[in-house]
Amino acid sequence: MRIIARAALSISLAVLGAVPVAAQATPATPDRVQFIKVIARDYVFDAPSSVQSGIATIQLVNQGIDIHHVSVQELPTGKSVKDFFDATRSGGRPPSWSKSLGQTNTIANGTEAFITFRMPPGRYILSCLIPAADGRSHVAKGMYQVITATSGPAGSSQPTARTRKS
Secondary structure, three states, X not given: OHHHHHHHHHHHHHHHOOOOHHHEOOOOOOOOOEEEEEEEEOOEEEOOOEEEOEEEEEEEEEOOOOOEOOEEEEXXXXXXXXXXXXXXXXXXXXXXXXXXXXXXXXXXXXXXXXXXXXXXXXXXXXXXXXXXXXXXXXXXXXXXXXXXXEOOOXXXXXXXXXXXXO
């Protein structure tokens, strides 16, 4: 009977989140995820030009008639937007010297997609690399936006987890 009572008490405390004060770890300040809404239209993005560095989630909303996605490429120091487009035009893909942070799935009109990644301070190009009916990529038709990620608040460079000692 005693074992059942202890098990019930343990389950109750776990459900309520109650632990002795001495056993709680001091919670660190966790990174906050920054949500960036990007609207896709034929053939343009509507997105902020500046965001805070750190963990970011892009919510891509397709308000265009065509299918779209968003690819996030870091623009390294010494490279320009023109360099990016010159390289993209020749192969239809981002240049090898740009670092990809990822891309969303391709989505249809009226739908949305999400992507989460770490965005260090720097400049980035959001682009849609899908080819249009005429064979030109959406980015060649002007579907891109440059975003600058500025340094976030102190302590936001590494995510932390809250822990509890048992």
